Amino acid sequence: MHRVKVRVAEDALDANATIAEANRADFDRAGVAVINLMSAPGAGKTTVLERVLGDGATIGDGVRVGVLEGDVQGSLDADRLAQLHVPVVQLDTGSGFGGECHLDANMVRSALPLLALDDLDLLIVENVGNLVCPAEFRIGEDARIMVSSVAEGDDKPLKYPLMFRTCELVVVNKVDLLAHVDFDLDKFFYHLEAVHPGVAHLEVSARTGAGIHELRAWLAGVPDRDCRGAPA
C-alpha cells in the first residue's frame, strides 16, 4: 500500500454551479427572469415585497410575479404574501426545528415542480435571512438584490463584503427611521462604493412606501435586461 497524489483542480461548488445552470436553462425556457433577494434577518425583505406587490401580482407593464420563500422553518412569510394573491411557494431548508442557513441551487431545483413557471415573467426568490452564507451559493438567478436596513448600521458593507459585492442592486430600507438612529447614509454609500464601486442602489421605506415605486420599476425592468452575462 502506498500513497499517490491525484490532481483535481475543481471548484468545490462545481456541483452547485451545474445545478444552478440547469435551473437557469429551465427559467430561460419558460421565459422567467429570477431575482435572488438577500438580507440579514429583519431587514424587511418580506415587508418590502408586500409593498411592491400590494396592488396585485403584476407590476409595471403586466409583468407577472411569483415568489419562492426560503425559510429555515415555517411558512409565516409565505402566508403573508399569499394573502395578497401572489403565487407563492414555500421552501423549508430543513425539517423539524430548523435547517440550512441559505438556499442552494438544488433546494431551488426541488421546488421547480411546484412553480407554474409558464404563468410567470419574474420569480423572486426570498433567501434565508443571513449576510454570509447565501452569498456563496448561486441558484440560477439573473440578478441579486440585497436589502440593508438603516437599523443595522452603516458599516455593514465593510463587514460583509461578499454579500454587497455580488449583488446588482442594494435596497436601503427603513429610511423613515433615519431621524431616530445613528445611521449615516453618506457613510454607508462611501463604504458600499469601497466594496462594490458603481453598484445601483435605492432608498426605500416599506413602512411609508417611499421609494417603492422606483423599486417596482427596477424589478419590472429585469425581464427585459440582458443578464445573460451574469454567472448562473
Add this chain to the structure above:
Amino acid sequence: MHEFSIASAVVATAVKHAGGRRVTVVSLRLGALRQVVPGALAFAFEIVARETLCEGARLEWDSVPARVRCTPCDRTWTLERLPLRCPRCGDGGVAVVGGEELEVESIEVEEDAACTA
C-alpha cells in the same frame, strides 16, 4: 455555518476523483475573498467525511491572496484591504483576478502496489 455545506461539497468532489480508493489528504486553494473560515471548514470536514472514502483524511489549505487589476492603468496588485479602488488613478472599475478560489487542488489516495504495475 455554510462551512458544513461547503465541507460536503469538498468531500463529494474528493470522492468523485478518488476512484474508490481511500483518501488520506485533501488539499484546497482558499481565496481570501471567500467568507470561509478554515478552522470551521476543517471541523465540518472531519464530521461530514465520516463513512465516506474521506474518513480520517487530513484537510490542508493554501490561502490565495486577493489580486485585483485596474483596467485604465493596466496594473495588477495584491489587495491587502478595502477599498476596491486603484490607488494610482482612483478608478473604481477594478476587476478581481484572484482570491475567489474555493478549489479542491489535489487529493492523496492509498493505492495497492500491485495496482500501479
